[in-house]
Amino acid sequence: MRADLKTLPCVLAFAHAQVKCEQVMQRIFIDASATYIHLRRNSVLSGIQRVVVSAAAEILRIKSSDNVYLLVQAKDNCFAISLDGLSPEILANPTTLKLFLHGAQVPAMNFLHKYNKRKLKYIFHRGKFEFMAKYFPEKFERKTGYRAHDFLGRKGVETGFKSIKFEDIVKSDDVVISLDSSWDDYQIEGFEALKSRHGVKIFTMVHDMIPLVYGFTTAVGVQRKFINWLERSSSYTDIYLANSDSTREDFLKVHSNPETVKTVKLAHSFSNVSSEVSVSNYMRKAYPQYFETFPNLADMIDITSNLRFDLADDYVLCVGTLEPRKNNLRLARAWYNLSQKYPDLPKLYFAGRKGWGSDELEKFLSDTHNVNGLVKIIPSPSDEELAALYKNCLFFAFPSLYEGWGLPIGEGINYGKTGVVAANSSLPEVGLDMVVYCDEKSISSITSALESLLFDKNLRAQKEMLIRNTRLRTWADFAHDLIDIAEERR
Known part of the structure; x- marks a missing residue:
């Protein structure tokens, strides 16, 4: 009986561990x-x-x-x-x-196929292209026709x-x-x-x-x-x-x-960009002092499309599908109004795929010559490109008519950027006090909100300070x- 009593705590502990394991x-x-x-x-x-x-x-x-x-x-x-x-x-x-x-449906990177039957040559040329993709991505892309990031990203992924x-x-x-x-x-x-x-x-x-x-x-x-x-x-x-x-x-x-x-x-997060296979990640390890001195250096290295030239300009960013609910037309008209008042206005970028009902926006941009060259559509940017657009914008604009949440608001805030946001539906739950609100149905209200963030640097700095001092919600949460x-x- 004593032996049984002595072993009872062990039995109970084992049973508790089993229950915990099942949970x-x-x-x-x-x-x-x-x-x-x-x-x-x-x-x-x-x-x-x-x-x-x-x-x-x-x-x-x-x-x-x-x-x-x-x-x-x-x-x-x-x-x-x-x-x-x-x-x-x-x-x-x-x-x-x-x-x-x-895996089988991803277009094959077939520039190495000719070496498949000659193992040593395959290993040599594979290593050569990996080195080229890491450190000379533009040369790699000219030579192979494939994005360096995609080539490096395929390593270690079982198709x-x-x-x-x-x-x-x-x-x-x-x-x-x-x-x-x-x-x-x-x-x-x-x-x-x-x-x-x-x-x-x-x-x-x-x-x-x-x-x-x-x-x-x-x-x-x-x-x-x-x-x-x-x-x-x-x-x-x-x-x-x-x-x-x-x-x-x-x-x-x-x-x-x-x-x-x-x-x-x-x-409030943009979590899909992995920097592990980026060219800048390899260079950052070798030359950390350059990346500390020049914060935008990673984007200059990793973005190899024509977008790299757009990042050099001052711009405001609007992310989302080009469709009526996103209210892009009113935003473009507000930008046109500002362009009539300010000759040195920054650019406005719409980043997203073309959706249904975007004809009116396209006609307006055509009639105004893209608001005299100040408005540009960046169709379906990759995650890497979108991250670079967020990081380098002055602020974002999101005057949507209605949302369930409003991912672009959280993503922009995640990069420390404030924005002009419509005061409807769920959007104040995302933007809190970190953005400037507008009446989404009033072009003059959108124009005024944009104007305040464009030309009141103290206001923009105050909002960015609020972002830094706010505990943002993560995908882990x-x-x-x-x-x-x-x-x-x-």
């Missing part, structure tokens, strides 16, 4: 269905897709990698992608993520993956977090099947209520698709995740149970919140 072993499946399809044909991520990969990368940092999966709802099946052994940096970078997901049939590995205590825009009927049916057949917990992110609140700024047919998703998602969703208090408030106008809707705010909610529901 740690909870598996999370992150829906990436739309992102998976998008990366077949594209290398630049949209806002929602940026949320998916940023969250997945941070969850991968926090949890054991053999307990984190991507989930893809395809038309003919549902499969999981194990992230075991994959570094978060590869997952968070669009170039390497595309290579991982669709392709082995898909796992979800129903072969699913457990009842698994958690599925749907962060993607998986609104198609076959994807909805897939989630319904996951819930009815396997009983998994499903958390669904509501990114915005744009199709209902600002439906006239969306393409025809979006309302029907969105309402169908809203109605049917309630059959499989345990908890809805709203990305802002504003989105939660709008969602509760059509959802009757507030206890099942939690706000999980996104981040977002990921921790998701994990906490998942563990609460076990």
Whole structure:
């Protein structure tokens, strides 16, 4: 009996360790269905897709990698992608993520193929091109026709993956977090099947209520698709995740149970750029004094497109798809008004892909000769280019008509930049007191706000000081919140 009593603490400790281990072993499946399809044909991520990969990368940092999966709802099946052994940096970078997901579909860099059968020559020329890509990227790109950054980024990334049939590995205590825009009927049916057949917990992110609140700024047919998703998602969703208090408030106008809707705010962060394979990273290690003296040196080295010339000018930056809801036309008209008053006005850059309904903006720019050369569209910049644009701008402008969160505001603030922001929907939740607000429907209000930041350097400095003194929200914060909610529901 005494021996049993002596061993009791050990038994209890072992049992406690087992329980703790079971808690740690909870598996999370992150829906990436739309992102998976998008990366077949594209290398630049949209806002929602940026949320998916940023969250997945941070969850991968926090949890054991053999307990984190991507989930893809395809038309003919549902499969999981194990992230075991994959570094978060590869997952968070669009170039390497595309290579991982669709390795065979990434255009081959075939300038080394002629050496495939001659091993020593292959090793020699591979090393030669790696050296050239690191230290002489422009020469590399002229010689091969490929971006040096992409070539270096392919190193160490195993192309392709082995898909796992979800129903072969699913457990009842698994958690599925749907962060993607998986609104198609076959994807909805897939989630319904996951819930009815396997009983998994499903958390669904509501990114915005744009199709209902600002439906006239969306393409025809979006309302029907969105309402169908809203109605049917309630059959499989345990908890809805709203990305802002504003989105939660709008969602509760059509959802009757507030206890099942939690706000999980996104981040003031731009996390998808990995500098590990950049040319400047290698040079920084060798010549740190130059990078300390000249802060923009990394961008001068890494940006090899024509954008490097645009970075030399003073400019204000507007990031987002060129579509009516982003209010680009009013911003361009405000810039035109300023150009009539100030002869030495900085430039205005619109950075984003062309969306639907951008004809009016294009006509205005054509009629004014791009506001006499002061306005430029930078279509679909890469993450590296976008980061450089944020870092080197005077400030950003984001007079959107309505948002669920407002990623460009957080990204700009993350780089220490203030901005002109519309005072509607979720935007004050992101900008807080670190930006200047305007009435998005008034060109004169937008003009005045721009004017204040352009010519009142003290105001701009005050806002930048507020940014430096504010604890900004990170993607790690977002990921921790998701994990906490998942563990609460076990």
